[in-house]
Amino acid sequence: MSVNVDAGRASQAPIPPPRSSPRRSSGLGFLSWLDLKAAPYLLISPYFLLFLVFGIFPLGFTLWYSLFKYDLTGTEEWTGLGNYTALLSDGAFWNAVVNTVGMFLIATVPQILLALLLANALNKRIRGRLLVRMGVLLPLVTSVVAVAVVFTQLYGRDWGLINWILGLFGADPIDWKAQRIPSWIAISTMIDWRWTGYNSIIFLAGMQTIPKDLYEAASIDGASRRRQFWQITVPMLRPTMIFVVLNSTIGGLTLFSEPTTFFGGNVHGGTNSQFQTVSMFIVEQGFREFDYGYASGAAWLLFLMILIGSLVNFLLVRRIGGNK
Amino acid sequence: MTTLTVGDRRRAPTGRKRSDMWSATPWTKIVLVVTIVISAFPIYWMIVIASRTNKEATDIPPPFLPGGNLGENIRRVLANEDAHYLTGLTNSLIIAATVTVSVVLISTFAGFAFARLRFRGGKLLLLLVLITMMVPLQQMGIVPLYRVMVNLEWIGTLKAVILPYLLNGFGVFLMTQYTEQAVPGELVEAARVDGASTLRIWWNVILPAVRPGMAVLGINTFMLTWNDFMWPLIALTPDNPTVQVAINSLNAKFGTDYVLVFSGTAMSILPLILVFVLFGRQIIGGLMEGAVKA
Structure with missing residues (x-):
């Protein structure tokens, strides 16, 4: 709701300083790039890592498994949509x-x-x-x-x-x-x-x-x-x-x-x-x-x-x- | 932004007549009293049976007051070799505490990024979080998760239970909402102009402001994790259970030994009742705020 307003403002303020300060060493430039551009991704990465491992992966494999026939000994056999029918x-x-x-x-x-x-x-x-x-x-x-x-x-x-x-x-x-x-x-x-x-x-x-x-x-x-x-x-x-x-x-x-x-x-x-x-x-x-x-x-x-x-x-x- | 101030209504100086339609009728009181009696009765009943003997528990008419056998029954629960009750209690505590701390941290990080930082794909990723909140991952992912845990030889270990619980879309959603409300965008900007790094802003600006939200999420996560049953039942073995699995073992093997099962059950809800009594105000406030914003 209020995201748009605030985020729009934020985008104008912080971006100019790094560009308009060529005196900074390249190392510092990299750091501020890291801080501004990469930090958001780093902050959400723990969640999305978990999402990948415990969300996407099990969902995908559930779909994959559902196409096979398993028996008690653990052997698997392709059956296509057989399980569903x-x-x-x-x-x-x-x-x-x-x-x-x-x-x-x-x-x-x-x-x-x-x-x-x-x-x-x-x-x-x-x-x-x-x-x-x-x-x-x-x-x-x-x-x-x-x-x-x-x-x-x-x-x-x-x-x-x-x-x-x-x-x-x-x-x-x-x-x-x-x-x-x-x-x-x-x-x-x-x-x-x-x-x-x-x-x-x-x-x-x-x-x-x-x-x-x-x-x-x-x-x-x-x-x-x-x-x-x-x-x-x-x-x-x-x-x-x-x-x-x-x-x-x-x-x-x-x-x-x-x-x-x-x-x-x-x-x-x-x-x-x-x-x-x-x-x-x-x-x-x-x-x-x-x-x-x-x-x-x-x-x-x-x-x-x-x-x-x-x-x-x-x-x-x-x-x-x-x-x- | 909706602050819930019902109390103000009472103090409002504007004419008594108007507020009359909000006054409690006898009907209101009956509804509330009956509800509270029904809400409390099964918990009271738990204590009644837990403090009796099996003979008394099957009396007709049934006993309605607590007896004097609670200590003896608890001793029997703790000594029961099939239930591993104390192990279950400790495990549940470890699992719930670890999950709570991790989920709150992960969600606070992500909530900060989604609410107050601008980055490419941010909106889309937040939408993804919201969509996946609708997917019943527990049921959907149970087979592959189990097989992975078998292959890793993690079945029967606490990490097999803890790790899947760390994925909590609701937490990210809640902390995004809360950060948006509690931290003005100008504050983050000002800190940025002062040369603070993102991590520093998180520590000095975000963290102090979103603490109440973290508390609500923490309490919520603790209760849900403590109470969950399906995945621990599959991922753990009866000799290293959570408290819910331990109660299930008691119930399955000694189902007719009511006082034993009830004592175990009563002890398992004690920590939660304690949390509820201490933080009831925050829990209810958090629930109501979350509901209005959702």
């Missing part, structure tokens, strides 16, 4: 895709609505503001594994607190791990518990940039608070909403730790893989079956999923905000 007709892969998308939807939709509601409450005049915000953000501090361990126990079939509470209302105990939809719900609540508060703080930050006079004008016009919320707050939050939704999309589609811990650290995702996600599928194929090619192909398909998911959600959020 096999993946696309593999029921286990599609199962993982359905689980991932299903849990993403069950977790994200209520999460964003709750976060909006919560942010609206946080945006009021309240006492002990910092403490309240810290309370809301507390779950973010706990590790995903810790969350999953606690929730797995809470969702226990025989001694779990949740079944006990349901029992008080006369419901039969639910075997949360064994069935598909209950397991999705259990895992989704772990995600929501951890991220709703975080997202509400982000929404709150966005809400505080909305000019107050918009609301004042609306109340003079007689708009109810509810109406103000949906007609002013939500549309004005569009940029923040895009940030939150894209973040949730990437996080949700790469889900790994919660479902893995839910099944005792096993990436199979339940006896019938009823909650195995694509990330878990990748790890299972790559590091349990040692089929590097298949796992790499799945990784690229996951990337494709994320791109499509991000695009769809981006367009969706833009439309919601575009009402007004």
Whole structure:
């Protein structure tokens, strides 16, 4: 934003001195050249070196591996797009895709609505503001594994607190791990518990940039608070909403730790893989079956999923905000 | 530039009537109280179970108050030969500290260059950083990274975990934003006219001004690294784990020994709770500023 102005100015000031001072020895000239022209590159080089080694290189090799067939002995054989066609007709892969998308939807939709509601409450005049915000953000501090361990126990079939509470209302105990939809719900609540508060703080930050006079004008016009919320707050939050939704999309589609811990650290995702996600599928194929090619192909398909998911959600959020 | 001053609203002298729409209704209070109870409950529950016996943990109705067995349970966690809990704790500390210091330094360097120095391709390279923030590198690069680490015989060593974590596009993005906001371009120019070298400007002008940003990034990086699970699970062996992998081992082998697993879990989040209590204000401030600028 402010880069242009400042950088433009900077370019005029410092450049003349080296040129207009021929008295300097050539050694000094080299040094000042080094300082002015090379220093920026030196400063960003650690990052881009890492980027090359741990970003570009693994991405490229994942693509390369995905074109080979590996077996347990480690021999590799060119298969072209074979892994991809096999993946696309593999029921286990599609199962993982359905689980991932299903849990993403069950977790994200209520999460964003709750976060909006919560942010609206946080945006009021309240006492002990910092403490309240810290309370809301507390779950973010706990590790995903810790969350999953606690929730797995809470969702226990025989001694779990949740079944006990349901029992008080006369419901039969639910075997949360064994069935598909209950397991999705259990895992989704772990995600929501951890991220709703975080997202509400982000929404709150966005809400505080909305000019107050918009609301004042609306109340003079007689708009109810509810109406103000949906007609002013939500549309004005569009940029923040895009940030939150894209973040949730990437996080949700790469889900790994919660479902893995839910099944005792096993990436199979339940006896019938009823909650195995694509990330878990990748790890299972790559590091349990040692089929590097298949796992790499799945990784690229996951990337494709994320791109499509991000695009769809981006367009969706833009439309919601575009009402007004 | 958006400074978040909600407090001002309260003190604003302009008519009470106007600010009434910002006053907390009973509904607001209910939402907040319920949220905080839900937020805190699993952590409280962790402590309740961690301080009980296994028999009590499976009682019906369940116990709702902490018991007196915490010390004994912690002793059992530390003595457990399959979990290598203390090793895990130390490893996590080493990994998180190394990664935090390195990422903050690397990001401060790059942030300075992108925000306040002009160089060919700078904008393009910054755009590249932003784009790659969208790529889930952990999932995408896991197979080649693993094979490289196998070939180097680094599997099971801490450097196999530390090195990939050093790549942190978010850090560069954050420090670029922060430097732009905290260091006026004129200040850098003035130092340049005075004959200061780039490195000297970084040390004398940039570093003192961006310290709060470094703190936010540092806390953030520490928490993320401490909590990460997928890559350590693959790159490390159970006898030299991170704390998350150690908990996973406990959970996998002694899943029904609730008090054991819960004690290990409770101890693992203790350092983070401490960081959070000490730096809560900065963490929240940093989150909110970052969100508005993104």
